[in-house]
Amino acid sequence: xxxxxxxxxxxxxxxxxxxxxxxxxxxxxxxxxxxxxxxxxxxxxxxxxxxxxxxxxxxxxxxxxxxxxxxxxxxxxxxxxxxxxxxxxxxxxxxxxxxxxxxxxxxxxxxxxxxxxxxxxxxxxxxxxxxxxxxxxxxxxxxxxxxxxxxxxxxxxxxxxxxxxxxxxxxxxxxxxxxxxxxx
Amino acid sequence: xxxxxxxxxxxxxxxxxxxxxxxxxxxxxxxxxxxxxxxxxxxxxxxxxxxxxxxxxxxxxxxxxxxxxxxxxxxxxxxxxxxxxxxxxxxxxxxxxxxxxxxxxxxxxxxxxxxxxxxxxxxxxxxxxxxxxxxxxxxxxxxxxxxxxxxxxxxxxxxxxxxxxxxxxxxxxxxxxxxxxxxxxxxxxxxxxxxxxxxxxxxxxxxxxxxxxxxxxxxxxxxxxxxxxxxxxxxxxxxxxxxxxxxxxxxxxxxxxxxxxxxxxxxxxxxxxxxxxxxxxxxxxxxxxxxxxxxxxxxxx
Numbered sequence: 001x002x003x004x005x006x007x008x009x010x011x012x013x014x015x016x017x018x019x020x021x022x023x024x025x026x027x028x029x030x031x032x033x034x035x036x037x038x039x040x041x042x043x044x045x046x047x048x049x050x051x052x053x054x055x056x057x058x059x060x061x062x063x064x065x066x067x068x069x070x071x072x073x074x075x076x077x078x079x080x081x082x083x084x085x086x087x088x089x090x091x092x093x094x095x096x097x098x099x100x101x102x103x104x105x106x107x108x109x110x111x112x113x114x115x116x117x118x119x120x121x122x123x124x125x126x127x128x129x130x131x132x133x134x135x136x137x138x139x140x141x142x143x144x145x146x147x148x149x150x151x152x153x154x155x156x157x158x159x160x161x162x163x164x165x166x167x168x169x170x171x172x173x174x175x176x177x178x179x180x181x182x183x184x
Numbered sequence: 185x186x187x188x189x190x191x192x193x194x195x196x197x198x199x200x201x202x203x204x205x206x207x208x209x210x211x212x213x214x215x216x217x218x219x220x221x222x223x224x225x226x227x228x229x230x231x232x233x234x235x236x237x238x239x240x241x242x243x244x245x246x247x248x249x250x251x252x253x254x255x256x257x258x259x260x261x262x263x264x265x266x267x268x269x270x271x272x273x274x275x276x277x278x279x280x281x282x283x284x285x286x287x288x289x290x291x292x293x294x295x296x297x298x299x300x301x302x303x304x305x306x307x308x309x310x311x312x313x314x315x316x317x318x319x320x321x322x323x324x325x326x327x328x329x330x331x332x333x334x335x336x337x338x339x340x341x342x343x344x345x346x347x348x349x350x351x352x353x354x355x356x357x358x359x360x361x362x363x364x365x366x367x368x369x370x371x372x373x374x375x376x377x378x379x380x381x382x383x384x385x386x387x388x389x390x391x392x393x394x395x396x397x398x399x400x401x402x403x404x405x406x407x408x409x410x411x412x413x414x415x416x417x418x419x420x421x422x423x424x425x426x427x428x429x430x431x432x433x434x435x436x437x438x439x440x441x442x443x444x445x446x447x448x449x450x451x452x453x454x455x456x457x458x459x460x461x462x463x464x465x466x467x468x469x470x471x472x473x474x475x476x477x478x479x480x481x482x483x484x485x
Contacts, residue, residue, distance in 0.1 A: 056311065056314060057314065058316055058321070058322050059314060059315070059316060060315070060316040060317060061279070062277065062278070062315055063278070063279035065311050065312075065314050065315060066278055066279065069309075108383070108386070111383045112383050114382050114383070115381050115382055115383035115384060117379075118369070118378045118379050118380065118381050118382075119381065134275065134276045134277055134309065135275050135276060137306040137307045138307075138308075139306065139341075140306055140343075140384075141341075141344075142383040143344070143345075143348065143384060143387040144383050144386070144387065145383075146342075146344045146345065147387075151344075151345070151346070154346075157342055157344075170310045170311075171311065173309065173311070
């Protein structure tokens with residue numbers, strides 16, 4: 001577990017450069033800084049959870065991939081008794097609502113909405129730390145929307161579920177946090 | 185469209201000479217009527233031969249039928265690898281699912297050394313990138329080269345700025361004569377159910393056209409469609425490798441050829457500056473065929 005600390009520390013400059021490299025020009029940098037700090041803390045925890053289980057690796061065994069993903073998900077849950085809003089605090093969620101609204105009402109709004117419609121929308125009941133249901137498709141996230149949101153480390157992705165924006169831990173396959181009723 | 189029966193093959197008459205740079209095969213039915221003109225594969229030495237399909241991983245009988253037809257076709261057209269256009273494993277993805285939806289149906293090809301190069305669809309667990317038989321090298325998006333062709337497998341379910349930058353960089357650095365991109369969501373489509381992903385098109389297409397991409401293959405729509413060239417790029421949708429959305433194509437001036445009444449796959453051969461293709465149904469009917477001539481590379485100023 002200790003060896004993860006330096007790895008997490010190495011990630012910090014990457015996370016810290018996120019908003020400046022890609023964030024929308026009118027973003028509230030103070031709130032986004034708080035978001036980045038929370039993402040960094042999650043990644044530190046994710047690395048610690050990873051260190052406690054057998055690593056996901058390239059293999060010809062589908063069984064191994066499934067079992068190790070499940071073990072990682074359990075390990076993350078054990079490290080993180082989380083609730084909705086831990087990362088998307090009311091302030092952060094408010095800033096995301098503003099950023100998403102800019103996309104959904106801007107000059108590209110029509111095509112972003114059509115893109116969401118063509119992407120096989122899904123309806124799910126959302127709960128932090130739950131595994132994303134394997135039978136539910138992963139709705140694609142419009143590139144223009146992604147361009148207007150703070151960059152994430154490769155282990156995390158923004159995904160759309162109905163009208164919610166979720167934060168997905170891709171390796172563990174679990175829901176890290178979400179903002180309901182964001183996409184309008 | 186015609187049934188590729190032994191009789192019709194035997195009765196086929198090769199036209200002598202080349203027609204607009206392609207070898208034309210005039211097929212005569214048993215009744216003596218001309219039913220279609222099929223562009224045959226030249227099967228040239230060192231050509232790049234591959235198959236492609238998407239939306240295949242259902243585990244249903246139709247997927248197995250497609251797989252068996254591919255094995256039959258491979259006797260006549262020995263392709264070396266298969267591009268998977270996403271939705272590789274529908275539903276749950278336990279070891280049993282991988283067996284039923286991938287390993288078993290394609291076993292004869294896997295045993296024969298045919299390699300499968302997967303891209304991710306919206307029904308795929310992103311950790312499929314770790315599954316070695318998908319040859320993704322642990323990556324959501326990647327490229328590989330065969331002779332004069334470079335293939336770019338993209339993740340259209342999550343086209344973030346990092347991937348867009350990667351695509352642009354890799355494409356501009358590529359020295360391949362042919363650049364072929366494949367990913368799940370089509371930039372153009374005449375499907376009634378989904379339609380094109382317009383936002384993906386707005387962000388990705390300028391990069392592809394600038395880099396001289398010739399061909400784009402995608403799935404997501406559960407039918408076959410070849411579109412008339414869009415911005416100089418030939419788009420194929422081959423999303424009927426296991427799924428089918430019956431009669432989902434709507435009339436459109438952009439359709440060069442469509443097939444939405446059965447499952448199928450497509451075969452390709454790149455021979456020098458020519459790319460030959462055939463789209464087949466699971467019963468072996470040739471639904472579409474043709475040849476694409478590579479556009480001359482832009483001259484340096």
